[in-house]
Amino acid sequence: MSNTSVQDDIDLDYGPLYAARKKVFPQKVSGTFRRIKWGLMGFCLGVYYFLPFVRWNRGLGAPDQAVLIDFPNKRFYFFFIEIWPQELYYFTGLLVIAALVLFLLNSIGGRIWCGYLCPQTVWTDLFYAVERLIEGDRRERMKKDAAGWNLERVSETVLKHSIWLMIAWWTGGAWVLYFADAPTLVWQLLTFRAPMLAYIWIGILTASTYVLAGWMREQVCVYMCPWPRIQAALTDEWALNVTYRYDRGEKRTSVKKAKELRARGEPVGDCVDCYQCVAVCPTGIDIRNGSQLDCIQCGLCIDACDTVMTKIGRPTRLIGYDSDINIKRRTEGKPEIYRVVRPRTVIYCGLIAVVGAIMLYAMLTRSLLDVNVLHDRNPVAVKLSDGSIRNAYTMRLLNKRGFDRVIAIDIDGPVNATVHVVGVDSVTQDRPMIVLGRDQTTELRVLVTAPAENNTEKSVPVRFRITDIGLGETAVTTDNFVTP
Structure with a gap:
C-alpha cells in the first residue's frame, strides 16, 4: 500500500x-x-x-x-x-x-x-x-x-x-x-x-x-x-x-x-x-x-x-x-x-x-393475635432460696383487631411450673390475664418458676399460649426453660 x-x-x-x-x-x-x-x-x-x-x-x-x-x-x-x-x-x-x-x-x-x-x-x-x-x-x-x-x-x-x-x-x-x-x-x-x-x-x-x-x-x-x-x-x-x-x-x-x-x-x-x-x-x-x-x-x-x-x-x-x-x-x-x-x-x-x-x-x-418471646440471656436462669428455678422472658403480644381483648397466658413445659407477669395481678394462681389494647403491641416481663426436684433436665422446651377469652382465638410460641 x-x-x-x-x-x-x-x-x-x-x-x-x-x-x-x-x-x-x-x-x-x-x-x-x-x-x-x-x-x-x-x-x-x-x-x-x-x-x-x-x-x-x-x-x-x-x-x-x-x-x-x-x-x-x-x-x-x-x-x-x-x-x-x-x-x-x-x-x-x-x-x-x-x-x-x-x-x-x-x-x-x-x-x-x-x-x-x-x-x-x-x-x-x-x-x-x-x-x-x-x-x-x-x-x-x-x-x-x-x-x-x-x-x-x-x-x-x-x-x-x-x-x-x-x-x-x-x-x-x-x-x-x-x-x-x-x-x-x-x-x-x-x-x-x-x-x-x-x-x-x-x-x-x-x-x-x-x-x-x-x-x-x-x-x-x-x-x-x-x-x-x-x-x-x-x-x-x-x-x-x-x-x-x-x-x-x-x-x-x-x-x-x-x-x-x-x-x-x-x-x-x-x-x-x-x-x-x-x-x-x-x-x-x-x-x-x-x-x-x-x-x-x-x-x-x-x-x-x-x-x-x-x-x-x-x-x-x-x-x-x-x-x-x-x-x-x-x-x-x-x-x-x-x-x-x-x-x-x-x-x-x-x-x-x-x-x-x-x-x-x-x-x-x-392470625390477628400474635405472641413472641425472648429468653433473658444474663442470667439465663436463677436458683431461688427454696431451690426452685426461675427463668425470665420478655413477651410481646400483638392485637391486630380494632377493639380491646382480654388475654389469658398459659404455659406447657416444666413440671408443676407457674407463670407470673410482672406488674400484673393474676386472676387465678396459675393463669394470668391482661387487657390487650386494640390495634397495638404490648411488652410484658414474664417469670416462669419450676420446682428443681421435678425438673432435672438441663433444658426443657416451654410453650407459651395466649388465648382471647371472648373469641377463643389463640397464638402459640416456643422457647426453652433452662436449669443452671
Missing part, C-alpha cells in the same frame, strides 16, 4: 462518534389509540391525585383514610386491609405479581406499560398537552423555536413553565398526602404549619416531575429506563408490537405517482411517504425502519397513518399491532395467525394465579 493511500485513510472523516440529539416536536393526533391514552391518563391521574381524600370507616379511634402509609404507628392501610411491619412479605408478593403482569403484557402486546401506563408517559403526555394549548401544534412550535426570542414567546414560555411547575407541585403534594391524613395535611401546608419533612419531599418531587416530564421527556425512556433492554430479551416472535407492515407499504411513492403506477398495473405500496408517523412520535423515530429501542409503542403512529389512509381511500392499519410472523405469512400468501394463548403466556398467568392464591390464603387465614 502506498503512503498516499495510507494518508487518505488517515484523513478520511468518519463523522462524530455520537449523533446529535434532535429536538422533538410531536404533532397532535386523534384516533382510537389517542382516545385510549386520554382515558387512561385521566383515570391514572384521577386515582393518584384524589385517592388520599377517599374515606374508609375502620371504627372509633382508627384512621379513616382509605389508603394510608402510617409510619409513626408502623401501619399500612388499604381500604379494609391493614398491614403490619411483620407482614411486609405481602409487599414482596405484590412486587412479584407486578413483575409477572409486566412480563405477561409484554408477551401479549409489547411495551403496553411504556406506551399507556408508565408515570413518565402519563405526565409527559400531560405536559405536552399544556405546551400545545399555549404554544400551538408542531408547526407553530417549530417556527417559534427557529425564530428566536421575542416578547410573545417569552410570555408563552413563562406561562407554560408556570403551569408545569403547578402540576409538578401538586404531584409532589399528592404524594405526601399518602403518609398523613390528607385534609389535615393540606390545611397545614396552606397555613405553613406542616412538618418540614413534608415541604422537603414536596420540593424534591416537584423538581423531579418538572425536570423529567418537562425537560427530559423521551430521553428518560431512551437512556435512563432499563425496561426497553429487558423487554427486548423477554419478547418472542408471537408478541404483537406496533409494526409497519412493509409487505403492504413498499414500495413507497407519492399519491399521484401511486395512481399512475396502479393504472399501468405496476406494483406499488400504500405508503405515500407523508412522514406523519414520524411527526406524531414522542421519541421522533421512523417506525418504518423496523423495531427500535426508542419506540415506546404508544400507538400514535397508527392513528396518524390511519388518518392519511382514510383520506386517500386506502385500507387502514398500514401501521398496527402485528408480528413479524404474520408479515412473512402474508408475503407467502398464507393466512394470519395470532397466538395469545401459548406456553409463555400460560406460564405467566399460572404464576400470577399461584402467587395471588398464596397471598389471598395468607391474608384470609392470618
Whole structure:
C-alpha cells in the first residue's frame, strides 16, 4: 500500500462518534389509540391525585383514610386491609405479581406499560398537552423555536413553565398526602404549619416531575429506563408490537405517482411517504425502519397513518399491532395467525394465579393475635432460696383487631411450673390475664418458676399460649426453660 493511500485513510472523516440529539416536536393526533391514552391518563391521574381524600370507616379511634402509609404507628392501610411491619412479605408478593403482569403484557402486546401506563408517559403526555394549548401544534412550535426570542414567546414560555411547575407541585403534594391524613395535611401546608419533612419531599418531587416530564421527556425512556433492554430479551416472535407492515407499504411513492403506477398495473405500496408517523412520535423515530429501542409503542403512529389512509381511500392499519410472523405469512400468501394463548403466556398467568392464591390464603387465614418471646440471656436462669428455678422472658403480644381483648397466658413445659407477669395481678394462681389494647403491641416481663426436684433436665422446651377469652382465638410460641 502506498503512503498516499495510507494518508487518505488517515484523513478520511468518519463523522462524530455520537449523533446529535434532535429536538422533538410531536404533532397532535386523534384516533382510537389517542382516545385510549386520554382515558387512561385521566383515570391514572384521577386515582393518584384524589385517592388520599377517599374515606374508609375502620371504627372509633382508627384512621379513616382509605389508603394510608402510617409510619409513626408502623401501619399500612388499604381500604379494609391493614398491614403490619411483620407482614411486609405481602409487599414482596405484590412486587412479584407486578413483575409477572409486566412480563405477561409484554408477551401479549409489547411495551403496553411504556406506551399507556408508565408515570413518565402519563405526565409527559400531560405536559405536552399544556405546551400545545399555549404554544400551538408542531408547526407553530417549530417556527417559534427557529425564530428566536421575542416578547410573545417569552410570555408563552413563562406561562407554560408556570403551569408545569403547578402540576409538578401538586404531584409532589399528592404524594405526601399518602403518609398523613390528607385534609389535615393540606390545611397545614396552606397555613405553613406542616412538618418540614413534608415541604422537603414536596420540593424534591416537584423538581423531579418538572425536570423529567418537562425537560427530559423521551430521553428518560431512551437512556435512563432499563425496561426497553429487558423487554427486548423477554419478547418472542408471537408478541404483537406496533409494526409497519412493509409487505403492504413498499414500495413507497407519492399519491399521484401511486395512481399512475396502479393504472399501468405496476406494483406499488400504500405508503405515500407523508412522514406523519414520524411527526406524531414522542421519541421522533421512523417506525418504518423496523423495531427500535426508542419506540415506546404508544400507538400514535397508527392513528396518524390511519388518518392519511382514510383520506386517500386506502385500507387502514398500514401501521398496527402485528408480528413479524404474520408479515412473512402474508408475503407467502398464507393466512394470519395470532397466538395469545401459548406456553409463555400460560406460564405467566399460572404464576400470577399461584402467587395471588398464596397471598389471598395468607391474608384470609392470618392470625390477628400474635405472641413472641425472648429468653433473658444474663442470667439465663436463677436458683431461688427454696431451690426452685426461675427463668425470665420478655413477651410481646400483638392485637391486630380494632377493639380491646382480654388475654389469658398459659404455659406447657416444666413440671408443676407457674407463670407470673410482672406488674400484673393474676386472676387465678396459675393463669394470668391482661387487657390487650386494640390495634397495638404490648411488652410484658414474664417469670416462669419450676420446682428443681421435678425438673432435672438441663433444658426443657416451654410453650407459651395466649388465648382471647371472648373469641377463643389463640397464638402459640416456643422457647426453652433452662436449669443452671
